[in-house]
Amino acid sequence: WNSWNHFHRNISEKIIQQNADAIVALGLAAAGYQYVNLDDCWQLTRDSQCIIHPDSHAFPSGIPALADYVHSRKLKFGLSSDAGFKTCAGRPGSLGYETIDANTCASWNVDYLKYDNCNTDGTIPEVRYPVMRDALNASGRPIFFSMREWGVDTPALWAANVGNSWRTKGDIQDNWNSMMFNIDIFHLFYTFVVLEIGNGGMTDAEYVTHFSLWAISKAPLLIGCDVTNMSAVTLSILTNPEVIAINQDPLGIQGKKVAFASSRFPNVSTEIVVANCSTSSKIEPKRLQWIYNSQDGTIRSALNRRCLSINNCSTVEGATIVLSECHINDSQTQCQGKN
Numbered sequence: 001w002n003s004w005n006h007f008h009r010n011i012s013e014k015i016i017q018q019n020a021d022a023i024v025a026l027g028l029a030a031a032g033y034q035y036v037n038l039d040d041c042w043q044l045t046r047d048s049q050c051i052i053h054p055d056s057h058a059f060p061s062g063i064p065a066l067a068d069y070v071h072s073r074k075l076k077f078g079l080s081s082d083a084g085f086k087t088c089a090g091r092p093g094s095l096g097y098e099t100i101d102a103n104t105c106a107s108w109n110v111d112y113l114k115y116d117n118c119n120t121d122g123t124i125p126e127v128r129y130p131v132m133r134d135a136l137n138a139s140g141r142p143i144f145f146s147m148r149e150w151g152v153d154t155p156a157l158w159a160a161n162v163g164n165s166w167r168t169k170g171d172i173q174d175n176w177n178s179m180m181f182n183i184d185i186f187h188l189f190y191t192f193v194v195l196e197i198g199n200g201g202m203t204d205a206e207y208v209t210h211f212s213l214w215a216i217s218k219a220p221l222l223i224g225c226d227v228t229n230m231s232a233v234t235l236s237i238l239t240n241p242e243v244i245a246i247n248q249d250p251l252g253i254q255g256k257k258v259a260f261a262s263s264r265f266p267n268v269s270t271e272i273v274v275a276n277c278s279t280s281s282k283i284e285p286k287r288l289q290w291i292y293n294s295q296d297g298t299i300r301s302a303l304n305r306r307c308l309s310i311n312n313c314s315t316v317e318g319a320t321i322v323l324s325e326c327h328i329n330d331s332q333t334q335c336q337g338k339n
Contacts, residue, residue: 001028002078002114002194004039005224009089011041012058013066020070022227029075031239032248033223035112035144036070037078040089050100052092064108071109078112078144079105083128084119093119094132102135105143115163117149125149126158133162146220165220175201179210198225198234211237215247216255 001023003011020036023029042063044055054063063079070077081101082093094101094115105113115132117125129147136143147163149155159166172178172194179196195214197207214221223238230238 001033001035001223001227002037002039005194005196006199006226009041011038013061013069016066017069019227020073020075022230023075023223024073026227026230026235027239028223028227028235029073031241032244033221033238035076035078035222037080037112037114037222038066039080039114040082040087040116041091042079043081043087043091046092046097050097051104052097052101063110067109076111077109078114078146079108079110080114080116081132082116082118083125083132083149084117085121086119088116088118095121095128098132098135099138102132102139102143105136106139106141109141110143112144112146114146114148117152125153125155129159129162172196173201176206179206179213194222194224195238196224197237198223198230204233204237207234207237211240212243215243218247218249218252218254221247 001019003016003019007015016036016038023033023036042054042059043052046052056062059066067077080087082088082095084093084095086093113132113136115129120128125147129149133145136145144165145163147155147159147166149167151168155163155166156168173196179202195210196202197211202210221238221244225234
């Protein structure tokens with residue numbers, strides 16, 4: 001979970017605590033969501049020793065106490081900083097203070113650092129980001145290093161030796177066009193941003209597409225809504241076990257826009273997403289020809305856990321396909337998995 005998409009600059013320790021509690025209470029932690037990440041605007045100033053301090057009004061108990069609270073919920077705690085003089089919101093950045101800030105994060109028991117790319121000195125990211133990597137590695141605490149330089153220096157070609165994850169593009173907006181722009185334009189190097197599901201800018205059906213595309217692209221799944229106020233539909237989308245399993249497949253290879261693909265995953269399955277990418281819900285989809293040869297397997301939807309079958313087992317071109325419950329011992333399901 002990340003605070004920015006919903007709360008932006010309006011964050012506090014109470015908001016973080018409440019969302020951490022909700023992540024556990026609603027079963028999101030059990031579904032695999034483990035990080036609670038505090039984004040920009042927690043930091044306020046540096047003292048005479050150059051140690052960074054939080055906004056005491058928003059975080060009266062301090063960051064170490066907040067980290068302890070999150071850890072007490074069996075979750076991991078993350079902070080944000082910036083590879084520039086100031087953060088994107090104008091708070092103190094880490095440029096020139098990498099070692100001090102890395103050691104501070106370690107002393108506060110931080111598990112995750114999101115590192116932005118605003119207000120820099122003009123040095124390319126490929127030079128600046130390894131400085132924080134080395135500082136984190138020397139801090140004595142394992143800290144997940146999430147690079148957020150928006151793809152300006154093509155991080156997909158070099159960031160694997162620097163960070164644990166990296167952004168390859170700019171921010172997403174909570175609307176269909178922005179979501180599809182990201183999936184369409186940046187399909188060569190997928191590493192997508194925080195999910196918008198539950199923030200209200202798209203329909204539930206669009207959010208299903210959003211989650212499905214992020215999952216099959218093997219993007220890190222970071223919730224970006226107010227967990228304390230999410231709907232039952234939002235919760236069901238974010239906790240769908242089969243879609244999450246696709247995202248967490250150990251092979252780790254992203255889905256790509258293709259016309260034909262023959263590779264299979266380690267469990268000898270093939271995973272696809274079929275989506276209406278139009279801006280209209282009424283558009284007539286083009287005819288899809290899919291030749292699938294298997295005498296033993298099934299064609300199964302990860303979203304509703306139903307199986308694809310052919311009406312009356314017909315082999316005639318244009319036969320009607322139907323969705324039915326899987327593993328039901330009737331004549332119709334005898335067609336499942338056949339040509």
